[in-house]
Amino acid sequence: MNNQSSGKKGDILLEMRDIVIDGYSDDRWHEIIKGVDLTLRRGEVMGLIGESGAGKSTLGLAAMGYARAGCRITSGTIIFDGMDLMKKSEAAKRALRGTRIAYVAQSAAASFNPAHQLIEQTVEATVRRGIKSEAEAKADARQLYRDLQLPHPDTIGERYPHQVSGGQLQRIMTAMAMSPRPDLIIFDEPTTALDVTTQVEVLAAMKRIVDHFNTAAIYITHDLAVVAQMADVIKVLRYGETIEDADTRKMLAQPEKEYTKSLWSVRSIEKPEERSDDVILRVDHVDASYTGSAKVLDDVTIEVPRGHTVAIVGESGSGKSTTARAITGLLPPSRGQILFNGKPLPPTLSGRNIEQLQKIQMIYQMADTAMNPRHTVRDIIGRPLEFYLGLQGKERDRRLLELLEMIELNESFVDRLPAELSGGQKQRICIARALAANPDLIICDEVTSALDQIVQKGILELLLRLQRELNLTYIFITHDIATVKAISDQIVVMLQGRVVEQGMKSEILSPPYPEYTELLLSSVPEMDPDWLDDLLKARGEAASTPN
Amino acid sequence: MTDQDKNTVEESTGLGDEGYSAAAEVGLIKARRTFSENVWRGLKSAPPSALFGLVVIALYIFFAIFAPWLAPHGEAEIFPMSYAPWSDEFIFGTDQLGRDVLSRLIYGARNTVGIAFITTLLAFIIGGGLGITAAINNNGWLDNLLSRSVDVLMAIPSLIFALILLSMFGANTLNLILIIAVLDSTRVFRIARAVSLNVVVMDYVEAARLRGEKMFWILYREILPNIMPPLVAEFGLRFCFVFLTIAALSFLGVGIQPPTADWGSMVRENAGLIQFAEYDLTAALTPMLPAAAIALLTVAVNFVVDWFLHKSSGLKD
Numbered sequence: 001m002n003n004q005s006s007g008k009k010g011d012i013l014l015e016m017r018d019i020v021i022d023g024y025s026d027d028r029w030h031e032i033i034k035g036v037d038l039t040l041r042r043g044e045v046m047g048l049i050g051e052s053g054a055g056k057s058t059l060g061l062a063a064m065g066y067a068r069a070g071c072r073i074t075s076g077t078i079i080f081d082g083m084d085l086m087k088k089s090e091a092a093k094r095a096l097r098g099t100r101i102a103y104v105a106q107s108a109a110a111s112f113n114p115a116h117q118l119i120e121q122t123v124e125a126t127v128r129r130g131i132k133s134e135a136e137a138k139a140d141a142r143q144l145y146r147d148l149q150l151p152h153p154d155t156i157g158e159r160y161p162h163q164v165s166g167g168q169l170q171r172i173m174t175a176m177a178m179s180p181r182p183d184l185i186i187f188d189e190p191t192t193a194l195d196v197t198t199q200v201e202v203l204a205a206m207k208r209i210v211d212h213f214n215t216a217a218i219y220i221t222h223d224l225a226v227v228a229q230m231a232d233v234i235k236v237l238r239y240g241e242t243i244e245d246a247d248t249r250k251m252l253a254q255p256e257k258e259y260t261k262s263l264w265s266v267r268s269i270e271k272p273e274e275r276s277d278d279v280i281l282r283v284d285h286v287d288a289s290y291t292g293s294a295k296v297l298d299d300v301t302i303e304v305p306r307g308h309t310v311a312i313v314g315e316s317g318s319g320k321s322t323t324a325r326a327i328t329g330l331l332p333p334s335r336g337q338i339l340f341n342g343k344p345l346p347p348t349l350s351g352r353n354i355e356q357l358q359k360i361q362m363i364y365q366m367a368d369t370a371m372n373p374r375h376t377v378r379d380i381i382g383r384p385l386e387f388y389l390g391l392q393g394k395e396r397d398r399r400l401l402e403l404l405e406m407i408e409l410n411e412s413f414v415d416r417l418p419a420e421l422s423g424g425q426k427q428r429i430c431i432a433r434a435l436a437a438n439p440d441l442i443i444c445d446e447v448t449s450a451l452d453q454i455v456q457k458g459i460l461e462l463l464l465r466l467q468r469e470l471n472l473t474y475i476f477i478t479h480d481i482a483t484v485k486a487i488s489d490q491i492v493v494m495l496q497g498r499v500v501e502q503g504m505k506s507e508i509l510s511p512p513y514p515e516y517t518e519l520l521l522s523s524v525p526e527m528d529p530d531w532l533d534d535l536l537k538a539r540g541e542a543a544s545t546p547n
Numbered sequence: 548m549t550d551q552d553k554n555t556v557e558e559s560t561g562l563g564d565e566g567y568s569a570a571a572e573v574g575l576i577k578a579r580r581t582f583s584e585n586v587w588r589g590l591k592s593a594p595p596s597a598l599f600g601l602v603v604i605a606l607y608i609f610f611a612i613f614a615p616w617l618a619p620h621g622e623a624e625i626f627p628m629s630y631a632p633w634s635d636e637f638i639f640g641t642d643q644l645g646r647d648v649l650s651r652l653i654y655g656a657r658n659t660v661g662i663a664f665i666t667t668l669l670a671f672i673i674g675g676g677l678g679i680t681a682a683i684n685n686n687g688w689l690d691n692l693l694s695r696s697v698d699v700l701m702a703i704p705s706l707i708f709a710l711i712l713l714s715m716f717g718a719n720t721l722n723l724i725l726i727i728a729v730l731d732s733t734r735v736f737r738i739a740r741a742v743s744l745n746v747v748v749m750d751y752v753e754a755a756r757l758r759g760e761k762m763f764w765i766l767y768r769e770i771l772p773n774i775m776p777p778l779v780a781e782f783g784l785r786f787c788f789v790f791l792t793i794a795a796l797s798f799l800g801v802g803i804q805p806p807t808a809d810w811g812s813m814v815r816e817n818a819g820l821i822q823f824a825e826y827d828l829t830a831a832l833t834p835m836l837p838a839a840a841i842a843l844l845t846v847a848v849n850f851v852v853d854w855f856l857h858k859s860s861g862l863k864d
């Protein structure tokens with residue numbers, strides 16, 4: 001069975017020619033992939049990038065000869081190591097999957113069985129296919145855990161999925177993929193769900209292990225800076241067609257197509273900062289805790305100037321979202337108070353009057369769950385108009401259309417349900433819902449982090465324009481430094497429920513940094529293929545120098 | 548906009564200065580189907596068992612509504628001959644008092660099914676409302692009070708409990724409906740609370756609370772539409788159980804009271820005829836007819852519920 005590594009580095013491992021894949025929706029078959037070619041050599045990492053709906057994942061799965069439910073591969077050839085997968089039986093293809101071709105999914109948390117130990121799941125395919133004995137495979141898995149720099153590599157495998165963090169789970173999934181020593185691994189957005197500091201560790205581990213075993217890989221992502229670290233060659237997809245194919249360095253240095261350039265330009269928005277002393281909201285020495293647990297906010301003081309943007313940054317669990325909950329009244333502070341326009345706000349939601357509720361609005365990270373799936377756009381935006389402003393009937397509908405225009409949509413959206421909108425449109429509707437209340441302050445909780453770069457850019461530009469036109473104040477919660485640069489005037493850095501640093505954007509983003517800000521800033525991937533290597537080298541040196 | 552227009556918008560927007568245009572995406576999404584289109588599509592894809600169930604239910608409803616016009620004789624009209632054999636005038640004979648069995652069967656659809664339907668509806672209003680309220684108040688004092696009270700009610704076997712209550716308050720139709728509705732609402736409460744718990748944690752419910760919405764609005768507009776599929780499926784099942792409970796109570800003599808025609812009591816009143824099977828088979832069949840009517844409706848409702856559950860649970864393949 002163990003017939004891999006028959007070829008040398010540089011031999012062609014996977015060749016896909018003229019692939020056409022259809023998807024079924026609305027009672028018809030649509031072409032999702034429209035004749036794409038792909039060639040991958042042994043030991044090579046290919047980055048597959050594009051916005052959502054470009055067909056990246058569909059193409060990635062097709063490399064295993066697999067089509068998702070509701071999709072079918074209609075034509076083309078897929079030659080994997082000399083075998084035509086299109087002509088192979090389903091059983092023969094299954095025998096390849098999980099042994100010679102492995103797949104690492106976006107959400108590791110959803111891909112593990114919560115009822116089995118991690119190591120059992122890591123070696124399952126390897127043992128079942130008889131590549132190694134159970135004892136051998138487990139010993140190898142521990143070695144892989146060590147190579148992936150997981151803590152306690154000898155015992156971590158005995159834990160269950162809920163007992164390890166998201167970043168660790170993603171690395172264990174990489175170990176699982178690596179266990180049978182496949183020739184090809186397909187990584188489908190493996191770091192998208194992780195925060196920046198974790199992402200760096202996972203990327204480094206994946207890169208090292210792919211290099212080490214000379215495995216070929218297809219790396220699917222919408223984040224260019226990430227792909228720049230991982231890939232030798234990059235393929236840009238859009239609407240199921242290849243836009244551009246090139247060597248990573250060449251593509252980063254001089255992209256040929258307009259579309260590729262537009263992917264690059266996303267990080268280029270930058271708002272000039274402005275100073276202001278007109279404070280609209282002051283979070284004054286606030287402590288907060290969830291019942292029965294330790295303090296999640298510890299002496300937090302934040303001042304928000306009117307008509308400007310304060311970005312709160314920090315990794316998950318740093319208390320960013322809890323600060324928002326305290327401001328909105330969902331979590332009453334145990335100490336301290338919140339002053340809005342100089343007057344203290346009642347700590348609980350039920351203590352606040354309609355006007356106080358109206359002036360502070362919130363936009364959520366996941367637009368999917370922030371809108372009732374059974375309500376139409378008319379209900380969603382219309383409700384605050386009725387509720388706060390008392391608008392009814394025609395008046396309400398007129399204002400509704402104005403709001404839709406403000407967010408660059410039109411009246412054809414009025415009767416849609418959220419499921420009939422794209423990710424970017426959903427977030428726009430959420431913005432319109434917040435605007436409908438005529439608020440002074442909008443709290444944006446990671447509003448762009450679930451979106452593609454190009455859509456992100458559109459949303460950020462929209463928010464900036466609305467701020468200029470309506471003199472809105474934003475509190476922008478995010479872990480993405482590019483977003484912070486794009487939108488903020490002031491920055492608050494949080495760690496473990498405390499404010500570590502706070503000030504104007506230019507002050508925070510220029511050295512010298514406090515230790516944590518430094519870690520956060522240096523973890524943001526840059527468009528430089530050597531960035532990850534340099535960073536790891538620098539961190540390695542810093543760690544070996546005793547201070 | 549026509550299809551052509553959409554395409555040109557998409558192309559012309561292309562990737563010029565913006566890169567992304569939300570309006571250009573309009574063309575990528577299909578218009579919504581109307582409600583009647585959806586119903587028709589659903590019916591076309593329904594399995595034969597569900598179609599059979601729907602037809603049977605429709606027939607029962609038809610008989611229930613038009614009973615006075617369809618029945619050959621009055622509901623409580625007494626003819627001189629009791630236990631008359633099947634004949635042209637009395638198609639299924641007469642009962643122990645000389646009432647036409649066929650007419651009582653038809654009126655029974657109205658009484659038994661109608662009362663069961665009203666009772667189930669009431670059980671859902673009580674149990675569903677309190678269940679969602681408890682979920683919104685998750686682990687608060689109200690939730691605990693309601694959940695523990697429901698536990699107490701559920702601890703007592705419901706048929707015996709219903710018998711006790713009916714003999715305490717008197718066996719009339721109103722009491723019957725209220726008592727069974729309250730007893731059955733405990734089951735509905737459990738389900739409504741469990742499915743609502745998954746919905747109350749959603750951001751849109753939080754958004755409604757932040758907006759300052761009242762409890763009733765959150766319950767009725769935000770949560771209820773999202774838990775409808777399991778509740779509707781449960782409605783079908785509950786309806787069968789309520790129906791059987793009423794039939795059982797009638798059989799025991801504390802359910803729907805004479806002279807109102809009711810299938811449960813019809814079985815009891817004519818049960819003695821079964822022993823004449825060896826002399827006259829049709830006479831023995833007479834008490835079986837209302838029992839068959841009960842069984843057929845129960846099966847039909849369950850076919851439809853199975854189909855609905857299959858559809859709404861997403862287990863399509």
